Amino acid sequence: MHDILVVGGGINGCGIARDAAGRGYSVVLAEMKDLASGTSSWSTKLIHGGLRYLEHYEFRLVREALKEREVLWRNAPHIIWPMRFVLPYAQGLRAAWLIRLGLFLYDNIGGRKLLPATRTLDMRSDPAGLPLKPLFTRAFEYSDCWVDDARLVALNARDAADRGAEILTRTKLVQARRSGDHWRATLENTLSGERREVTARLIVNAAGPWVDHVLAEALEAHEKRHVRLVQGSHIVVRRKSDDPRAYFFQNRDNRIIFAIPYERDFTLIGTTDRDYRGEPGAAAITAEETDYLCAAASEYFREPVRREDIVWTYSGVRPLFDDGASKAQEATRDYVIKADGEPNKAPIVNIFGGKITTYRKLAESMMEQIEALIGRKGPAWTLAAALPGGDFPVEGFEAERTAVMRDYTFLSQEEAHRLLRLYGTRARAILRTANSAADLGQHFGHGLTEAEINYLIKEEWALTAEDVLWRRTKTGLHLNEEQALAVDAYMRRTAPPHQKAAE
Known part of the structure; x- marks a missing residue:
């Protein structure tokens, strides 16, 4: 019997599985x-306090998130790194004194130690002003962090597995019924149709946008709806600026968007906020959202953002706790944990809401609930624990790249950079004893090799070309159709047997 069955392989589910396994609980996760x-790979890719949440008086959430920025950066310096954000002052919108007050709080309520403080820019002389219209003469520059969101999830899952958790992807919870003090759960492999039964003392429902579906369908618990689904969409265009800084743009409807350097060659622009009704997995950007993002960015950039500039779009559904807010952008981003347990009956704990930045703290809060329900095992441990590949100092990336290029002389600087940003010190598990590029097997483009794909299949549960191209890496942005099809063909040949049985 397992101690915990976690339902959901997003950032919250994987973070909880990791924390629980590291404390000595027996854990199985089904995704x-x-x-x-789902939601965890469709974010704006930020580890941030949420400057705009101050306007909604969410001080506890902002403070917790600000404190987590440097914690997560230290634990994963390969996939998380600092980024400076330029907030141009726009006449007729938020007053300059209000922005300065907000940034003063942002700098000082979260225990900032490593990230540089806010400063004021003269946009007539600062390089950050070059891509923008000349009417923006003043700006404020502040700090947050960037994250490869999908890799953050995969690395939490990898660490959970390394600590004893069983990670089951393409596995759906079909049914769960109480049997005294434990659960009997039926899991189904969605590719092969094969079913298995597992028993667990407690279920964690971390299914994100599907959390209410799990309650209603698998558990037949017809409760009041707790989740408010809010769609956020992004567009990706060719790089708008050579400057490494991101932009924070205010809009006249009181919303904001970001324009962020992305994958070296692109600019990521988003996000939108609109209520969503429908199947969460079917979310797609609308014509209205596309026009909105293009128009909002064009208010600031000298060179307008047009539909024909877009090279990729993505949309995700955020499972916010339904707090009754009148507007989607005003709904709380805080998380809510609700336990359902009676004496001598197996408990379930549900998660509603949350954001990537606070996933580790959410997991710690979840562990407090779990300890109260099924007993305590090990102590909290994730505060200073590196994620796989992140076992080097926050200022040590260049030293790592130099060392890898010294040991693997056939790698270009760009190739070494890409591998270390994705895998950190575990890049060596891909490169192994290679003495030449040919030793890494077939090359598919943009540095993606057979050796890397084999690593992702073996160590990170990758089964399809989409898993590799759009979640474990973002090479899908760089490969042409022929190259992407070659990856797909390779994955089909190399896939584990249960995937082949489903094709």
């Missing part, structure tokens, strides 16, 4: 699709 295939 009906691929890791991070």
